[in-house]
Amino acid sequence: MDKTIKILYTKYGEAFRYLVVGGLTTLINIVIFFSLTHIAIPWFWANVVAWFLSVLFAFIANKKVVFGSTDMAPSVVFKEGMSFFALRGASLLADTAILFVGLTLMHGSPIIVKIVDQVVVIGLNYVFSKHIFS
Template identity: 35%
Template structure:
């Protein structure tokens, strides 16, 4: 039973999603950190970091994680709209959680960012798997 669960979670798709999820998170943190260090309010920095990381995430998820190679314009438009809509939902989750943790609970901005990032990465995988790239087939590396 445990081996079956382990194999399910250690697929090429999950491993590559985690790798590119970490890279997307790093893009998000770097943009956020640079903006906060230059005096930008954490809420604006969170929003800007989200936009840039979504653009990065779409490309790497499409090509490397879910191996969605259909480049027909209609398909790509549908995929981009679905991806952006789901990421907007996770962006709202991120913004709400950051405001709750930083403004209401007086938690450190960076500790909050780490905790929120874990929630967002999991939510984004679920959204991608169920709503965006659901027709992708598992392909060998």
């Protein structure tokens, strides 16, 4: 069994690590979003702050844990960071559109809308991240 686990981890380890980091990133995003909306910050601004802080966490975790990027030269980290935030900016647009439709137009349950939103965003972000660190 130990050998089977090693084979599976070798084959799917990156995806597994991405799912763990993505789950933590999603948790950070949701907790910050609902904490801010709970203190009467409008959903749009709460989402922007939650996005920024969760993307900052995701950048560090994806660089180190998921994709094993070891080059810490300032120029490399800056380039990767700019690319990461720019591509995640594209997912912020999808994020905001889903929240707008779900919360404003459909008057959906905030927690359900935010969870659906995050599932879509995780998929987009995986595709974007592969192009930065690989």
